[in-house]
Amino acid sequence: MNANPDRVADSAKPEVTAFFDPATNTISYIVKDPGSDACAVFDSVMDIDYAAGRITHQSADAVIADIQARGLRLEWLIETHVHADHLSAAPYIQGRLGGRIGIGEKITVVQDVFGKVFNEGTEFRRDGSQFDRLFHDGDTYAIGGMAALVLHTPGHTPACMTHVIGDAAFVGDTLFMPDGGSARADFPGGDARTLYRSIRRVLDLPLQTRLFMCHDYGPNGRDIRWETTVAEERAHNIHVKDGVTEDQFVTLREARDKTLAMPRLILPSLQVNMRAGALPPADADGRVFLRVPVNGL
Template sequence: MTTYPVDLSVKPEVTAFFDPATNTISYVVKDPTSSACAVVDSVMDLDYAAGRIAFEHADEIIKFITDKGLKLEWLIETHVHADHLSAAPYIQNKLGGKIGIGKNITVVQDTFGKVFNEGTEFQRDGSQFDWLFEDGDTYQIGSMPAFAMHTPGHTPACMTHVIGNAAFVGDTLFMPDSGSARADFPGGDAGMLYDSIQKVLALPDEMRLFMCHDYGPNGRDIRWETTVGDEKAHNIHVGGGKTRDEFVAMRTARDATLDMPKLIIPSLQINMKAGQLPPPDTSGRRFLKVPLDTL
């Protein structure tokens, strides 16, 4: 069993950027003792109907980092998102830093490389990313220690990144009144998701947890920060000691009622390639594929 190097004495400065079009929260995570920072789960804007991309959300993050005189060292993807497009390469081109994702990106690439008929030219070894994290890997943001926890279930490549007293859980957990993410994508598994959630909930109760999405259930304001203790006590899907069997039955029944995310087709094609857009054809236009009767 992996032992994780938790250090609650380190308190990163976390600034959130909410994207209302996709209900995604991106983060700038700053080392309190230096100018070093990381970006977690950035968003590239897409007008799907018009086939038009933009970078307003990413530019807001870039401006924040530039205005504060920060040095970007990491661009972290908690997983291959199916509901928004990553802006990591765009931000990297402006500010530098390394793009990192979980090592099981190779599983996702193999699965969806076939779905989208990518052909042999598509490398399925994760080489589009600068770093592939394994469970327990440690790294630094300035002088600030960080480590990665493999938390699969929503996707095979999901990682929770723990940076001092702050953990970025991707879609492994939502706010307590929202529960958990779906587990019915290819490679997802409800039982595995439950086990991963228990790994997160085994962190100290005072550990801050930062969500990748929030949808404001019952009309409340959008929120993205909670704690391990609050999730253990109040999460509607796993809190209060709910069993693995109870969770699997609930998650399986609930997932059967859900529609596919509206941006799943462009998101998967782009995000499994580290946010890189398809190459242009001879006329300078770029195209994505739409598989029929597959997803």
């Protein structure tokens, strides 16, 4: 099925509630069908004190509390991609509220790469079966009476997907706010040229489409923001506004990526998120460990 951007203008306008996690600069969302009590959660956060090796759930508990206070019914827990900067709380939320966990079908590529990096062995399944649904480009699914359309938008990672729901699109790390530009493309499986083409696909959506970011870092000290529009991105995005060619973007993106350090939580994040948010299996004594591959990334 091919994506048809024109359908966005004729669909419902979802109600979007944002939750900002300052420890990881991540924005999670509750997306509610205005015609029912159905909702979805996008890109949830599980808290970790890396130095202490302690997992907690304050961020996820805030999302759960809001859903319960409004009497909503959780149908989906969506991961826009395998995050390298925060741990997913999807199974924790699912255990309390239900719902299905979904991600792009290229999760299998990510699992294969990082299964080797972390020496996971044959017991770690690399078929995406830890998730309830693997989305393909052009797939649709329902949140109550709302139809959601899934676009494959790789470049940051192979599994990146943009979810178009009514007049809103949840872009993951494919785009940042106009003054933030775009996400890095130097992770394994990432590619700046592919990212440019994915971004232009998003920017071919109707101009009034609301775009919701997965991260914001407050460039130049401004307040944190997470919502913009296709029109604003096309007019003002510092990396990919209209008139920037593919070659210009690739040159800029690759040069910038060479200056960036690895995300602080990349090692625990990848190990957990490629398992749909589950921790690695416990050892015979019930202890859970996250690995640090030396010179492995």
